[in-house]
Structure formats: C-alpha cells, structure tokens
Amino acid sequence: AELASQQYYIDYGSEILLERLLSLIPSYIPDREITASRSVEKWAHFIMAAHKKSIYTQKRFDPQKVKEEVVDFARHKWPLLFSRFYEAFKFSVYFVDEQEQVLLELSFPEITAVSRKLQGQSFTLATIKGDEYTFTSNNAEDIRDLVVTFLEGLRKRSKFVVALQDNPNPTGEESTFLSFRKGDLILLDQETGEQVLNSGWAHGVNERTNQKGDFPADCVYVLPTMTRPQQDIVVRRKTYLKRLSLIFREYKNVITGHFHRVMVTKNRGKDxxxxxxxxxxxxxxxxxxxxxxxxxxxxxxxxxxxxxxxxxxxxxxxxxxxxxxxxxxxxxxxxxxxxxxxxxxxxxxxxxxxxxxxxxxxxxxxxxxxxxxxxxxxxxxxxxxxxxxxxxxxxxxxxxxxxxxxxxxxxxxxxxxxxxxHKTTQIFHKVYFPDDTDEAFEVESSTKAKDFCQNISTRLLLKSPEGFSLFVKISDKVISVPEGDFFFDFVRHLTDWIKKSRPAKDGIVPSLTYQVFFMKKLWTNTVPGKDSFADSIFHYYQELPKYLRGYHKCSREEVFQLAALIYRVKFEDDKSHFPTIPKMLRELVPQDLIRQMSPDDWKRSVVAYFNKQAGKSREEAKLMFLKVIYKWPTFGSAFFEVKQTTEPNYPEILLIAINKHGVSLIDPKSKDILTTHPFTKISNWSSGNTYFHITIGNLVRGSKLLCETSLGYKMDDLLTSYISQMLTTMNKHRSGRGHSK
Structure with a gap:
C-alpha cells in the first residue's frame, strides 16, 4: 500500500480521488495480491490510509525525491530486480537457480578476489571463508568486469579499512601514530578509500581501542562497503589474513624445494x-x-x-x-x-x-x-x-x-x-560457405573461434568479421562455436557429447564426421551494398531459403520482382530457361504463394519483370534482391516454428523470429507480426531438448512464454549472442562518453 501510495503521489500529487484510485489499482498492485479477502476496494482503503499519514504528502516532497526513495527501497528489498543474469555451468554452486531462488548470496566485503583464466571463459570468486566458486560462462569476462567495477567503486567510496599487519610504528602517549593489530577495523576520519588507495598516509579511529591517529596506507586493506561490515566478516577477514600469510610462506618454501629431487645440476652429471x-x-x-x-x-x-x-x-x-x-x-x-x-x-x-x-x-x-x-x-x-x-x-x-x-x-x-x-605440424580444415563453395584454412591447437573467423574474413576480403560465426554441423545439429572457445576444444566437446547420447552398438563407438560452416549470425549492422563480398557470398544465399519457405510477409508485386531477380542470379541474361519456369517455381516463389496463380500466369509475370531488369549482372541482381527484403522488419531473422502453451490470444503454432529488433511473434498463416519484444525487455530465458522458455519484463510483473520445440538450443544461443552484443555496444558507448568528458 505504501508503494502504491508513492506511485500515486508521483503521478497525481497529494490530492487523492477515490474513483481514479480504483481504476489505477490493477496497474499498481500485483494480480496475485488482489483476492476475495483483499479486494480492489480494500486496497483503496489501505492506500488512502498510507497516503494520508505519509511524510511526503504532508511536506509536499518533490516527486523526484519520492522516486529515488522507491528505487532505494526496491534495491534493498528485491536486489534481483537490479541484477544482471548470466548463464553459468556449475563447478561449485549456483547463485540463482531456474526458479529464480537465491541459493547463495555474497556481499562484496566477503569477496577477496575475482579472477579468470587468461583468455578463458571461466571466472573464480574467492571468499574470506577460503571458499572458491568457479563458473564457466560465455560471459565470464563480462561478469568478472562487472563484479570488479562494483568492488573498485565501493572501495573508492568506503570509510572502512582493516589492518593487514601490526602497526610497525612505535607509539607513545605523545605519538600521533595509530596503534593497531592485524585484523583491526579502522574507520576513516576525513578520507575515503580512494585517498587511502592513492596516498601514503591516512587518519582514522581504531574501533577496538577507540584511539585516533595516522597510519601508513600500505598497512591496511580498504573494505568494499558503504556501511559498517558485520562483525563476523571482520573476524573472517582476520582469519583470512593469517591464512594468507601462511600460504605465502608455504609457497616460498615450495619454490625453493620444488625441484631438488628432479632437476639436474652441472656437478652431478645426468641423474x-x-x-x-x-x-x-x-x-x-x-x-x-x-x-x-x-x-x-x-x-x-x-x-x-x-x-x-x-x-x-x-x-x-x-x-x-x-x-x-x-x-x-x-x-x-x-x-x-x-x-x-x-x-x-x-x-x-x-x-x-x-x-x-x-x-x-x-x-x-x-x-x-x-x-x-x-x-x-x-x-x-x-x-x-x-x-x-x-x-x-x-x-x-x-x-x-x-x-x-x-x-x-x-x-x-x-x-x-x-x-x-603423420609427422605434420600443419593442420588444414575445410570450411563451407552458403554459396556452395569451400576453402581450406590452417588451424592450430591454440586457434580460437574468433581468430578463425578473422582469418576467413581476411582471406575472403570481407570488410569486417562482425556478426559472422563458425558453425559445426554434426549428426542432425548445427551449432554455433562461441568466439572465445578454442576451435578443437569445441569440436572435441561436441563429438564427446553426441557420442554419450548415442550408446555404442556391439561395443563399437559410432564414428562422427562433422562439417564446419562460416555464416552470418548477427545481422545488427548489416546493410546491403555496404560489403559487396559479404552480400554475394553470404547475405543473398542465407536470406534466399528463408524467403522461399514463406516466412516473410510481402506483396504480390514484390514476389514478381524477386522471382525475376532470383532467375537472373541463376541464369543471368539467358532466356532459354523461360519455358521451364513453371517447373522451377519452388526455386523462385515462396512455397505458400505458389498456388495463388497458375504456373503460366507466374511465368508471364516473372518474364515481364525480368525484361524490366535488362542488362543487370548476377551480382547486381543479388544486391537488388537484398535491398527489397531489407525494407521488411523480418530481414536478417532466424525463424523458428514452435508450439506455444501460455498465451490464449495467440495461435497455438507460432513463428518466432529473432533479429536485430528483438524477438517477434508471427502468425504463421497471415505472416502478421503479433508483437515484438525488444532485447531490453527480456529478463530471462532457458532451453532444453524439447522446450524454450522466455520471460518478458521484470520478475514481479513479468510474463512467460513457454514453447515446445526441438530447436531450443539454437534460440537460446542466438538470443544470448544478440543480448551480449547489445551489452558490449552499450558499454563501449558508456566508456566513450566517459573518455570524452
């Protein structure tokens, strides 16, 4: 009721009208809270009571200040609403499970280190208890950077430090130096953590002795917190410091004694x-x-x-x-x-x-x-x-x-x-392209997917590898290779996974062959005409099958024009194939439109449009084709036919398009776009062998779309990639603005 009252105040001020309030309650109060015992009228009574006694109505607070109070309350009450969600594979624990239950919460003062493998896709959180939680995620670097940003920001603003050692300075009654023991909590007087981190000295109060004084900055650790840390955290930090010094001593001994059993010295000859x-x-x-x-x-x-x-x-x-x-x-x-x-x-x-x-x-x-x-x-x-x-x-x-x-x-x-x-240190791998060509590229043990894409892009004279990806086709699946993965690691992992799902027959493990494809995956910045080689090899041949399957909504005139362009790409100016047009309609016209006209009528229309394009080359025809479909909101989409079970207003069978605009739900019969959910509104998603689930909006008032599909893994990967790209772009813009200041 308090929150609803604040919302009303922000929208309409201190004067409350019952009729208006009753109409607003369904948008103020979660549906599950409006029940027979707590009707809309009862909620109106609660809200009006809260409104009457609130300080902001009595003192006529600025609505902006009330907004800030609401956000501050929500930040502490529902921290998950202010969280970024990442998918990670469990090595130690999950922080949040699929039901969005918090299984472990670490405050920032409890975190002693955040590390990641060099160029790797895993990160480790170390805690003052001595626990380490290691996660593998495609967003490992992003997560680590986010945690480090919070830790550094909190340390700069902090007023709390903990002693790393006993104070080496002798202190007498007249001394201005602060006396402390290792693990003591010290409250900074004037400075913040930022000054301590950047200067040689600081001034503060030892909480244990209540003494004030100066102390060397390198003798303390700045705690990443804006509020006084809990006593158990200070105690654990003290234990952690003791353990840390023991580890350093032990490691020093290990280094000196590491090889005395095994390394050969010059005096001894060959051991x-x-x-x-x-x-x-x-x-x-x-x-x-x-x-x-x-x-x-x-x-x-x-x-x-x-x-x-x-x-x-x-x-x-x-x-x-x-x-x-x-x-x-x-x-x-x-x-x-x-x-x-x-x-x-x-x-x-x-x-x-x-x-x-x-x-x-x-x-x-x-x-x-x-x-x-x-x-x-x-x-x-x-x-x-x-x-x-x-x-x-x-x-x-x-x-x-x-x-x-x-x-x-x-x-x-x-x-x-x-x-x-076979005594060769060079490994060449065949890569297939959408235009039915292929080339061999050298792949090293250290080659990551990103390097591989760059090599292919350079060889094919593409202007940029942005948006392109490697795909491995194995068994009945085509799976995108994450750009941070070592190429051979990914293929090895994939073949092992497929083998496990297909048990050996008569003791014979099935041999699995695979093919590697290079294709455009993310179409965010794709504009026909910007890169002629990309248009010719990739964009045209990737968009053509989707068009012919009938996924786009288009006019009859556009269909005639595109059919003529497809014919020109196939045969250029050669008109000798005109008589066979009725037999090749499936290669020229969307499959759901073929029966709308007789084969001869199709032929006449295609020929008429072909003659209008006289003199155009094969490459020009490809570009013209792309420029037509570029105008459609579904250009560059990946389409998925799914069965949805949650939204009664939508058809049971839906066409889902994932593209640069977000996730669009399409009526498969009319091709009308029912709705488009931009990536900024998507808060969570998950997939399995038979399903794909997506949450739109926040965790309080969000809605879920549950879909049955065998391609959930593809939808999951594509959505993850688009959102990751969006976040990377946003971070670049933010850092760019920061530097310009």
Missing part, C-alpha cells in the same frame, strides 16, 4: 631420475603432487610409457585413447600440468628407441597448456638444448601461444593426434 626408464615410476616426480594423495593417484605414469612403446600394451587402442588418459587429469588439476611435462621430458631423455613418440607427446602437450612460471625456464632450456630436433622450435612457439591464450579444456582432438603421428 638417472631424468632418464627414460622401462620400469613404471612408483610415485610422481614433483613434491607438490606426491604430497597430494588424490593427485598422486591420477599422475599418468603408465599411459605415457604405453604411448611411447616403452611399456607393453596388450590390446589395440583408438588413436586418441592414450592421449586422453595422459592429458585429461592435468586439464582438471593445475599441479598435474607440470608433472606431465616432467614425465614426458624424462621419458624422451636418452630414449634412443622411442624418442620420436616422446616428441609427439611434447608437441601435443605444448598445444594444450603452458608449464608453470617455476617450470617454464627449465622447459625453455630443454627445448633450446634440442635445437637440432625439427619439433623443438615448433614446441617453443606453442608454449608461447599457450602462455598468451591460456589452457585448453579438453585433450587433443583426433585430428591433432593423427597430424603429429
């Missing part, structure tokens, strides 16, 4: 431990792995020897079975990465029989992940000492690329393993 062996190791090489029982069990000792032929293998294996066993564990546990490097180098050292197999493994390893900073110089020295080997230089380059691009998520793809086994 047997660093030479290949035919006997399996009884324990891992590195101390940090030995001391971790679970990791020690996963340290791949036998598979490396079996791959190299240094240990007998009794059965025939698939090409990448052993490489999977070797690298899978290391890709999940960071300490095992160095262990694998050390075991491979050990096994190829002084191995006169199977050294080449060891180089194959090292080549694969350097393409998957880099060694740690501690091990890196030793790997570099090893490779420099083996300059004579043809793979040495390539391995060095691959290490540098892995350092720059980050670690892969999956073991080597079959294509990578087969390539190195």
């Amino acid at each position: 047997k431990l660093w030479s290949c062996t035919r006997e399996p190791l009884k324990q891992p090489l590195l101390k940090k792995v030995v001391s971790h029982e679970e990791l020690a069990q996963d340290a791949c000792i036998l598979p490396i020897m079996k791959y190299m032929g240094d240990y007998p293998s009794k059965r025939t294996r698939s090409v990448n079975e052993l490489t999977d066993q070797i690298f899978e564990g290391a890709l999940k546990a960071e300490p095992l990465k160095d262990e694998i490097y050390c075991q491979i180098i050990k096994q190829l050292t002084d191995n006169h029989v199977n050294e080449e197999k060891g180089w194959e493994l090292l080549w694969l390893c350097t393409g998957l992940f880099p060694p740690s900073n501690v091990l890196l110089p030793h790997i570099q020295r090893f490779l420099q000492s083996k300059k004579h080997h043809p793979l040495s230089g390539d391995c060095m380059q691959r290490v540098h690329k892995a350092l720059r691009n980050g670690s892969r998520k999956y073991p080597p793809h079959l294509v990578e393993v087969e390539a190195i086994q």
